[in-house]
Amino acid sequence: MRFQLTDDQHALRAGVRQLLERRFGHEALRAAVDAPGRLDRGLWRALGEAGFFALRLPEARGGVGLGLPEAVLVFEEAGRALLPGPLVATHLAAGSVPGAATGETVVAAVDGELVEWLDGADAVLGDTSGAVPLRSLDPLTPLHRVPVAGVTDPVGSLLTAAEQLGTAGRVCELAAQHARTREQFGRPVGAFQAVQHLCADLLVRAEIARVAVYAAAVTADPADIAAARLLADEAAVRGARDCLQVHGGMGFTWEADVHLHLKRAWVRAQRGDGDTQSEELLAARLAG
Template identity: 35%
Template sequence: MTSLLYSEVEEELRAAVRGLLADRCPPAAVLERAESDPYDLDLWKTLAGEIGVAGLLIPEEHGGAGASASEVAVVLEELGRGVAPVPFFTSSVLATRALVQAGAAGLLERLADGRSTAALAVSFAASPYHPSRGSSVRSADGRLSGTVTGVAGADVADVLLVPADGGLYHVEGAQVAAVSSLDLTRPVATVTLDGAEATRLGDVDVAEVLRFGAGLLASEQYGVAQWCLDTTLAYVKERHQFARPIGSFQAIKHRLADLWLDVVRARAAARGAAADGSPVSVAVAQAWNAGVAVRVAEEALQLHGGIGMTWEHPVHLYLKRAKATEIALGTPGDHREALASLAEVPGPERGQQ
């Protein structure tokens, strides 16, 4: 049976990432730069170069660490706890997974040490079940034309990877236009290809890449939920009404107990998806974790009272990250529907109540 416990190596990796984020990227610092310059590329260089997170999924023969998804999941938990504005998920998870499939050794070596950052031109609203959602790209005579909407990480990527007709292409000269995003810490862009020159790198299974990404996104969602719960617990012990901490009121205790149970289950689901990676485990993790992250963030905002409603408190960044990831790589409804099919549990017949 696969263990869901954290290994010693994973705990050491967690400590390194958490320590760096606490020093360089506390939530208040993320909030301060959210509207002007959301990405912290100096932080990313340190994470990629000194801690080595950029090459975790890259095989050792290409300069990477050859680590498993479980190590990557630990990094995502911490980045979720800090709503860290770095392109780890888009470059070191999605784009790297596609490059590994295509066998693009040269680009993998560039990504392994953080020299370059890549983005996979797939809509963040696409899913393992609808991988072409938001994309209308076609290839002809070594050139690509079309548009991909809602591409995360494209505006800061040095390498743009575009899947088309079963292949993965390295494209230069694409038009990348940033668009408004609910999540201020993870901008999205529209990628327009107008006969852009493209180099075919190899074959790619976009649905599998998105399934892999969805499974690991559950760890980020768990990290968001854990921060919201921890921060709210600390706040209700400090805020007083009627000469008592509000956390001593029974109604508040019950709400927090329910949230704690939700978060514990989210951790188990995320660990299961990272360790197993099967379609069932991924569907379970996303069907549960996406909603939990939103629910805990909403409760955190409410239980913080007046300060929680203000722009000055970072809790709204977590709510926006949670809401954005709820519709990323498949909605909870998409994953529940897939899970029912995978488990051979038929849905109600049309017309039944």
Template identity: 65%
Template sequence: MDFRLTGDQRALKDGTRELLGRLWPAAALREAVNRDAADRDAADRDAVHRDAVDRAGLRELWRALGDAGFFALRVPEESGGLGLGTAEAALVFEEAGRALLPGPLVATHLAAGTVPGAASGERVVTRVDGGLVTWLDAADQVLGGAPAGAVALRSVDPLTPLHRVPDPPSGSSSGALAGSSIGSGPASGYHPVAALLTAAEQLGSAGRTTETAVRYAKEREQFGRPVGAFQAVKHLCAGMLVRTEIARSAVYAAAVTGDAAEIAGAKLLADDAAVRNARDCLQVHGGMGFTWEADVHLHLKRAWVRALMRPVAAEAEEIQAETLGTDASR
């Protein structure tokens, strides 16, 4: 099986990066984050959640993404979509993670074939995932119905409002989504495509922090030499690259095979790469990395939140263990 990207896939990836560079440049990200911080100081928490969609400029951004076909990537051409596959969607979501694009991207993308207005970006859709709901008050529709007893949380990520909902009754499938091109979720209840695309976002973030760390290590001088010339910094950057490429191989392979166990493994590796790379990037930046002005902390906070999306590390490890046990018994 050939896992190398085709010319069309490389063009899609490059085009997506260019598009997001125009729709969501670094200046727009920083403006949204700073506006969020000001609003949190001036407003009560419920009010902050209610107008989250407007503060992040999500409506305008969502419509622009809809016009570009972002949400309709896997919708059949006869239904007005682009008719691409899960592998292509993973490439696009990798770029979204790299740019720290806000909002319930995965849920709206998965709803594009069934929820009117989702494919065009006219409707923002979210879903219950492991007891957590992102952008609940900002969404036009919650898959499975609005959860009862949802409690607003103070999210560590300034651009990802969170609610916690009570666990569904035993045997409930409210967290599942219909229409998966890969199939239904495994016994753990997570949705394979959602997990794969979340892993792709984590991969994009891991790649971005690696690039950021290497660039800073070349520019920042200490004792008359770039800090990248010191062995300790070289080791940090090399470790970041290794984690990124291992996660990339796992995510790309899982996107092609569609195997639920491989997707769980890809999510595990991508979560680890995103979180640890952001931490190492912060270390390469030294004291500057801890400041609000640096964007490093935004990647770390978003990676923490995505790691809470199912399957979480413990679930992914159990799935891998069960798969290895089954294979060994054959």
């Protein structure tokens, strides 16, 4: 079994990263934070035109005809960029909900006890009767809770793991960059052993999660997916917290992006059949 990416897979990942940097860079991210609950439909259609949602659909049905490993690479880049919206639900609905594959239709879905972007979606899969809005930690992920939990698609869980992997990789980059450039007592903070240990732990967790996620994309085995999800959740949440620690007081400021990665990682970790925590407990985790 080989996990080394092919030239085509490298090109796919590079192309998606370039698209997101062009269409959803830092300024667009901050604009989305300032206007929570509103999706950029132009960006959504651009994702559809690029084949983001139809990636795994057969070419005979108007799709790209690629597989789960390629989808994982694409969603990893989406997680890295903090791309908002019900990406997983719309991707899974391509081929069954008209317009989902092209990005013309935004699809939300009940995942465990939560529904993301219920009010902003054109179509919702699952029973949302009795849905109650929650105050989400993540300003870019509006949430509702439903009284009857929905079934989690294993592929959706793996794609969530890929998003978490993207966050884990990005916060590792941010921590290393800050450690090299921020000076304290006349030296870069990365020269101090405590900071070096934090950055090393960040990298180790991210790479272990990467191996697990990529392997699960190849095998598509439910047990492998479950393991990958656990490792990716840990790498994203603990990685974002350690990145915040490396940044020190700057990491707690609204102007820094670190807190956005941490909040998104927390919210993603609540998807699916795991222990869905209350709004109050989620808020307590931010303080703790």
